[in-house]
Amino acid sequence: METLTRISDRFDKWIVLIGRIAAWSGVLLIAVTIFDVVTRRFLVLGSTKLQELEWHFHVVLFVFCIGYAYLKDAHVRIDLVRERLSERTQWWIELLGCLLFLIPYCALVIYFSYDFTVRSFATQEISASATGLTHRWIIKSAIPIGFTLLALSGLVVVFRKLVELFGPPELREKVHEVEEAEVEHLDKAALKNFGDEQGGPR
Amino acid sequence: MEYFYFEDYLPLFMFAALGGLLFSGYPVAFVLGGVGLTFGFVGMYFEVFDFIQFFNLAPRIWGGIAENLVLTAIPMFIFMGTMLERSGVASDLLHCLQVLLRRVPGGLAMAVTLMGTIMAATTGIIGASVVMMTLLALPVMLNRDYNIPLATGTIAASGTLGILIPPSIMLVIMADLLGRSVGNLFVAAVFPGFILAGLYVLFILVLCGFRPRLAPPLPDDVGPGSNLELLVLVLRSFLPPLFLVFLVLGSILFGWATPTEAAGVGAAGAILLAFLNRKLSFKVMRDVVERSALTGGMLFGIFLGATCFSYVFRSLGGDDIVIGTVEAMGLGSWGLLFVLMGLVFFLGFFFDWIEITLIVLPVFSPIIELLDFGTHVDKFELVYWFAILLAVNLQTSFLTPPFGFALFYMKGVAPPQVRIQQIYKGIIPFVMLQLLGLGLVMTFPDIALWLPRVLLN
Numbered sequence: 001m002e003t004l005t006r007i008s009d010r011f012d013k014w015i016v017l018i019g020r021i022a023a024w025s026g027v028l029l030i031a032v033t034i035f036d037v038v039t040r041r042f043l044v045l046g047s048t049k050l051q052e053l054e055w056h057f058h059v060v061l062f063v064f065c066i067g068y069a070y071l072k073d074a075h076v077r078i079d080l081v082r083e084r085l086s087e088r089t090q091w092w093i094e095l096l097g098c099l100l101f102l103i104p105y106c107a108l109v110i111y112f113s114y115d116f117t118v119r120s121f122a123t124q125e126i127s128a129s130a131t132g133l134t135h136r137w138i139i140k141s142a143i144p145i146g147f148t149l150l151a152l153s154g155l156v157v158v159f160r161k162l163v164e165l166f167g168p169p170e171l172r173e174k175v176h177e178v179e180e181a182e183v184e185h186l187d188k189a190a191l192k193n194f195g196d197e198q199g200g201p202r
Numbered sequence: 203m204e205y206f207y208f209e210d211y212l213p214l215f216m217f218a219a220l221g222g223l224l225f226s227g228y229p230v231a232f233v234l235g236g237v238g239l240t241f242g243f244v245g246m247y248f249e250v251f252d253f254i255q256f257f258n259l260a261p262r263i264w265g266g267i268a269e270n271l272v273l274t275a276i277p278m279f280i281f282m283g284t285m286l287e288r289s290g291v292a293s294d295l296l297h298c299l300q301v302l303l304r305r306v307p308g309g310l311a312m313a314v315t316l317m318g319t320i321m322a323a324t325t326g327i328i329g330a331s332v333v334m335m336t337l338l339a340l341p342v343m344l345n346r347d348y349n350i351p352l353a354t355g356t357i358a359a360s361g362t363l364g365i366l367i368p369p370s371i372m373l374v375i376m377a378d379l380l381g382r383s384v385g386n387l388f389v390a391a392v393f394p395g396f397i398l399a400g401l402y403v404l405f406i407l408v409l410c411g412f413r414p415r416l417a418p419p420l421p422d423d424v425g426p427g428s429n430l431e432l433l434v435l436v437l438r439s440f441l442p443p444l445f446l447v448f449l450v451l452g453s454i455l456f457g458w459a460t461p462t463e464a465a466g467v468g469a470a471g472a473i474l475l476a477f478l479n480r481k482l483s484f485k486v487m488r489d490v491v492e493r494s495a496l497t498g499g500m501l502f503g504i505f506l507g508a509t510c511f512s513y514v515f516r517s518l519g520g521d522d523i524v525i526g527t528v529e530a531m532g533l534g535s536w537g538l539l540f541v542l543m544g545l546v547f548f549l550g551f552f553f554d555w556i557e558i559t560l561i562v563l564p565v566f567s568p569i570i571e572l573l574d575f576g577t578h579v580d581k582f583e584l585v586y587w588f589a590i591l592l593a594v595n596l597q598t599s600f601l602t603p604p605f606g607f608a609l610f611y612m613k614g615v616a617p618p619q620v621r622i623q624q625i626y627k628g629i630i631p632f633v634m635l636q637l638l639g640l641g642l643v644m645t646f647p648d649i650a651l652w653l654p655r656v657l658l659n
Binding site: 019020022023024026027029030033034036037051054055058059061062063065066067068069070072074075076077078079080081082083085090093094097100101102104105108109112113115116139140143 | 224225226227228229230231232233235236237238239240256257259260261263264268269270271273274277278281459462463465466467469470473491492494495496497498499500501502503504506507510552553554556557605
C-alpha cells in the first residue's frame with residue numbers, strides 16, 4: 001500500500017510539473033499571434049509558418065494539460081446524483097471509471113496515434129502548403145505522449161482509490177489529504193482569488 | 203415479417219448508456235471516451251464495427267481538433283477572460299457604473315447588467331462568470347438593502363450573458379462543429395445579445411420606477427465629489443475594458459482580423475490592462491496561465507471524448523436512426539425546430555453548454571440540413587439562425603429552476619442569508635424575458651441575420 005502511495009505521488013509530481021510547463025505555451029501562442037498580426041502589416045514574413053506555429057502551441061497546451069487537469073479535478077462532472085452518494089461509493093465509481101473507461105480509452109488512442117505519428121515520420125511528412133513547417137511528426141507525437149500522461153494520471157487515481165478503499169486507516173487519511181489539497185475547482189479557484197483581493201478597490 | 207436486430211439499435215443503447223453513466227459523476231470527458239470505446243467493441247461483437255476503424259480516430263483528432271486554427275482561438279479567449287477577472291477591471295467597472303447610474307431607479311441592478319454585458323465578452327464558462335459576478339455585486343446590493351430576488355435574478359441572468367455575447371467560446375465551437383464562419387456567427391449574435399441585455403435593463407427600470415423600495419439608491423456621497431474626478435474615474439476604469447472589448451469585437455466585425463488573431467490581441471490587451479491596474483505580478487501571471495490551461499484541458503478533454511463518441515455513434519448507424527426517427531415523426535420544419543429546442547432546453551437542466559454543444563450538435567447536424575422554412579429564413583442563412591436560437595436557448599436553460607446551473611453556482615457563493623427559494627423566485631421574470639427574446643429571434647430572423655448580411659456580404 002505504501003509503495004502505491006509513493007508511486008502515485010511521484011507520478012503525480014511529474015504530471016503536474018509537465019502540465020505547468022506546458023501551460024506556458026499559451027503565452028507563447030499569444031506572443032506568436034501578436035507577432036503575426038503586427039508584422040504582417042509591414043513585412044511579408046512567412047505568415048503560414050507563424051500560423052502553423054500557433055496551432056502547434058495550441059496542441060502542446062491542451063494535450064499535455066488533460067492529465068494535469070484530471071489530477072487537479074478540473075474536469076466537469078455531473079454532480080447531481082454524486083453528491084448524494086457516500087464517499088466510499090464515489091471512490092468505487094472513480095476506480096471503476098479509471099479502469100474501465102479512462103485507461104482503455106487512452107490505450108486505444110495511444111495505439112493508433114502512435115501509428116499515425118510513425119507513418120508521418122516514415123514519410124517525412126511536411127506541411128501541405130509550400131511555405132509551412134516541416135517535421136510534422138514532432139507535433140504529432142504530442143498526442144500519444146499527452147494521452148500517456150493522461151493514462152498515468154488515471155493510474156495515480158487508481159492507486160489512490162485502492163489505498164482509500166482498502167488501505168490502513170492512517171494511510172487513507174494521508175492520501176485523502178493529498179487529494180483534497182490538490183483539488184482546484186475552477187469556480188472555487190475564482191472564489192479564492194476574490195478572497196485575496198477583498199479590500200482592493202472600494 | 204420483420205425481425206428485430208439488436209445491432210440496429212446499438213446507437214440508441216449507446217445514447218442511453220451515455221445518459222445514465224454521466225450521472226455517475228465520473229468526468230464527462232472520460233465517460234464519453236469510454237462509452238465510445240465500449241460500444242465500438244460491442245459493435246465488433248455484432249460484426250457491425252471493425253477494430254481497424256478506430257484508426258480513424260487519430261486523423262479525426264488531428265484534423266478536427268489539433269490542426270485547427272479556429273479552435274486555437276479558444277485558449278486565448280480563456281486566457282483573456284481569466285486575466286481580466288484577475289486584473290481588477292471588473293470591480294473598477296462596477297464601481298464606476300454604480301456612480302454613473304446612482305440617480306437612476308434600480309441603478310445598481312442596472313450597473314450589474316451593464317457590467318455583465320461588457321464583461322460577457324470575457325468568459326464563457328458559466329460557473330466562473332456567475333461566481334465572479336455574485337462575489338462582486340451581491341454583497342454590495344445586500345448592503346444597500348436590495349430586494350434579494352431582484353438582486354440574485356439580475357446577477358444570474360447577466361452573468362450567463364457571457365455564453366451568448368461575442369466573443370463567446372461557445373459560438374466558436376458551434377461554428378466549428380457546423381462548419382460555418384466564426385466571424386459570421388459572432389456578428390449574428392450581437393443584436394440578440396444586446397436585445398436581451400436591453401430587455402433586462404428595461405425591466406429593471408420599469409420595476410424600480412414603480413416600486414423604488416425594491417432597489418434603494420446609493421447615497422450621493424458615494425463616488426467622487428467633482429465632475430473632474432468623475433471624468434478621471436470614467437477614463438481610468440470604464441474606458442480601458444470597453445476599448446479592449448471593442449478592439450476584439452471590432453476587428454472581427456469589420457474583418458480586420460480573424461477571430462483567432464482577435465483572441466490573441468484580446469489576451470495581450472488583458473495582460474496590458476492588468477499591468478496598468480498594477481495587478482500584474484509573476485504570481486498572478488502564473489496563476490492565470492495555469493488556470494487557463496486547466497480550463498482548456500477540461501474543455502478539450504471533452505472535445506476529444508466527444509470525437510470518440512460521435513465517431514462510433516455514426517459508424518454504428520446513429521445518423522440513420524436519428525434521421526429515420528425524425529422523418530417518422532412527420533413533424534415538418536417548425537415542429538422539428540420546437541422538438542430540438544425543447545430537447546436542448548431540457549438537457550440544460552442537467553448539463554453545461556460544453557457537453558450539450560459537443561454531444562448534441564454533431565448528432566443533430568444532419569437534421570438541421572433537413573429543415574426548410576421557405577421564405578421565412580433563407581436556406582444558406584438557416585444554420586446561423588439555428589445556432590443563435592440554440593445559444594439563446596442554452597443561456598435560458600441555465601437559469602431555469604429547479605436545476606439551473608447558474609443558480610447552483612450562485613447559491614454556492616452567496617452570503618448565507620440568501621435562500622435558494624429567493625434565487626428561484628428572482629430568476630422567473632428574467633426567464634420570461636429570455637423566452638420573449640427567443641420568440642423574437644424566432645419570429646424575426648433578421649434580428650440575427652441582418653447585421654452579418656450588411657457587414658460581411
